[in-house]
Amino acid sequence: MGNPTGFLKLDRQLPADRDPSERLIDWLEVHEHMPEDGIKEQASRCMDCGVPFCQSGESRFAPQVAGCPVNNLIPEWNDLVYHGRWKEAVQRLHKTNNFPEFTGRVCPAPCEGSCVLGINAPPVTIKHHEYAIIERAFEEGWVVAEPPSRRTGKTVAVVGSGPGGLAAAAQLNKAGHLVTVYERADRIGGLLMYGIPNMKLEKHVVQRRIDIMKEEGITFVTNTEIGKDISAQTLHADFDAVVIATGATKPRxxxxxxxxxxxxxxxxxxxxxxxxxxxxxxxxxxxxxxxxxxxxxxxxxxxxxxxxxxxxxxxxxxxxxxxxxxxxxxxxxxxxxxxxxxxxxxxxxxxxxxxxxxxxxxxxxxxxxxxxxxxxxxxxxxxxxxxxxxxxxxxxxxxxxxxxxxxxxxxxxxxxxxxxGFTGPEEAILDQLEIEKDARSNAKAEYDKFQTNVKGVFACGDARRGQSLIVWAIDEGRRAAREVDTFLMGQSYLP
Structure with missing residues (x-):
């Protein structure tokens, strides 16, 4: 690392929160901003620890063992931030995470729970660095639409526009498939739009990313509930593949x-x-x-x-x-x-x-x-x-x-x-397609395969694993996209 003794000399610091008397009269985000020098100092606390547990979340051990489910290259972009190489840092960040502006705000940071420095000291402020990198990238105009150079002609329907559905859609679009995302609400975003209050995640942040995805060629359809407005069977017949990412929305x-x-x-x-x-x-x-x-x-x-x-x-x-x-x-x-x-x-x-x-x-x-x-x-x-x-x-x-x-x-x-909490996904689409369910009423599909018992129908995120974290939904959306791509093309170059 650029500053091998940073973790010994510097204490953990986060940007201050706005005073409650001020923030309770509006719906703006709670946190203040940290100056760039402060962010670089905090990034220098990242140790040359040898085995970065922070970036290795494992589904089979979750949630007992911490670590980043999308395998963010955390030590790498911490070092890039310390050296002021922000553009390279966001490139590293986007290699593993489609939406760092969401996880940098609302993820509970399992990465910090497994930070090696956390064995005997406060862990590195990983989540804030993620937020700082992506916001710097948007400010500088580095985050732009990147439509695929070719189209495969294959069509994929994604049901649900929460973090899992959006991650799957983004990756499948990169592979050149024609992706349509269906959302029953009047705005795209699912949990990100309506499940998380504005003071935790301002909605222009969600819309900013949706607008980029539209420019990249993804089609979004709102006010349309699959299983009600369009039958699940019709959707299955009209598309080459279907991804169910409806979330676990049945409240306990x-x-x-x-x-x-x-x-x-x-x-x-x-x-x-x-x-x-x-x-x-x-x-x-x-x-x-x-x-x-x-x-x-x-x-x-x-x-x-x-x-x-x-x-x-x-x-x-x-x-x-x-x-x-x-x-x-x-x-x-x-x-x-x-x-x-x-x-x-x-x-x-x-x-x-x-x-x-x-x-x-x-x-x-x-x-x-x-x-x-x-x-x-x-x-x-x-x-x-x-x-x-x-x-x-x-x-x-x-x-x-x-x-x-x-x-x-x-x-x-x-x-x-x-x-x-929530007890599982709503069942209309699962029942119409006769998709098998697990003991907890979730869509039955093996992790890292995501294929249901119905050919061409995949499930990911909370609809498959039950109520969980946004970062796990993004992980499953990305992995499911790779499996769908393989199903459609015989192989996949998606990460």
Whole structure:
């Protein structure tokens, strides 16, 4: 590396976040920018470690073991950044990742979890370098449309325009195939457009990439649901190959008393309506679920729960609380969670930090189970009844939540958001094509093959693997594209 002692002399630094009092009154991205000299200094912390675990995510070990699923050439572009060779850095970055502007913003950075420096010091700020490289490239005009020099005449339909579908489409287009992407929403982007709030991923960033892909020859069709507006059988007959990348969009429900009350919503319905109204009218149309002036209870954690916290605060809620059934993570790695496993430690994300700034405490409450919802005379949610639990083993050795007597609590609530994850893909297209499913109701297709039981139909991303990370969806989209290309042409030169 250019600075072999950088990791010894420099501490980990990230750009500051905007003050909560400022960012809670808008929907702009949370983070400030770091000067170029600071980015170069941080890049110099990348060690000449010999075996860069950061760039070697393995599907068979995920998510226990960290590492980059798309095998980003991290030490290489860290060194290029340190030497100010930004154009070469973005060329290296694009070799493995079609959309570093997305992962540089919203990926939880499993690469940093396996950074060798992280064994006994804070890891390298890999995710921020990825963001800095691609944004510099866009500023300099280095990211331009690169349509293929020849066309094969083969046609491919990609169902779903989230990160997996877009990655597959981009790679198949590079191979010269005629690609059409179908999206049931009114805007392209899937999870990137409507599942992630604007303050984490501003939508002009998504549209910027979509516009380039259009210039490269990809056709996008919106407001069209395969299995409803167009039958899956018709699609299969009309195209030489089909890639199913619909995501895992069936939300996990909470079947307790009072679930039918008004004011109890799935988190994704809340987030999608909010972003659509923001983009359509700046929230002037009123076509969203407002948290203004309400006591909000969010059931579930993870990124979706955090996004609900941040969105509720921006609406001007009275108070927001998150209930999590799992224990509070440790402040530091436990002996049972050694490097290079993903560190199961307490994180304070942007939503929690905003709640702390506004309310004075962390909104998360751990080891809490919801028992029932209480409504008023008009059928509106009024309160959530909970009990504290501890995790115990049953006679078969399986873990279960054991209620702790005397810990029952009644929480006032005007809005309840269910953020408990997803159970799998919606089934219309799978059923119409008679695609086999695995035990978790996902499309059954082997990793690195992606071929379903139906000839010419492939599945990738969350529709195949279940709810996962954006970077895994990109990895699967790229790998699936190679398999589709091989199916169509007999061989593939795609990476």
């Amino acid at each position: 429900d909470l079947p307790v008393e009072g679930r039918e009350l008004k004011g109890v919503h799935f988190a994704m319905d809340f987030l999608k309506a909010n972003t659509k109204s923001l983009l359509d009218s700046g929230h002037q149309d009123g076509k969203f679920i407002s948290a203004k002036g309400k006591n909000v209870v969010i059931i579930g954690g993870g990124d979706t729960g955090t996004d609900c916290v941040g969105t509720s605060l921006r609406h001007g809620c009275e108070h927001v609380m998150q209930l999590e059934i799992m224990p509070r993570p440790a402040d530091a790695r436990l002996p049972s969670n050694p490097w290079p496993e993903w560190p199961k430690t307490l994180l304070v994300d942007y939503g929690q930090s905003e709640a702390i700034a506004k309310q004075g405490d962390d909104p998360r409450h751990y080891l809490v189970m919801t028992k029932k919802f209480e409504g008023d005379d008009e059928g509106n949610i009024k309160a959530v009844h909970t009990v504290h639990i501890e995790w115990a083993k049953d006679e078969q050795g399986r873990m279960f939540p054991k209620e702790i007597e005397g810990t029952e609590t009644r929480l006032e609530a005007d809005l309840v958001l269910l953020a408990m």
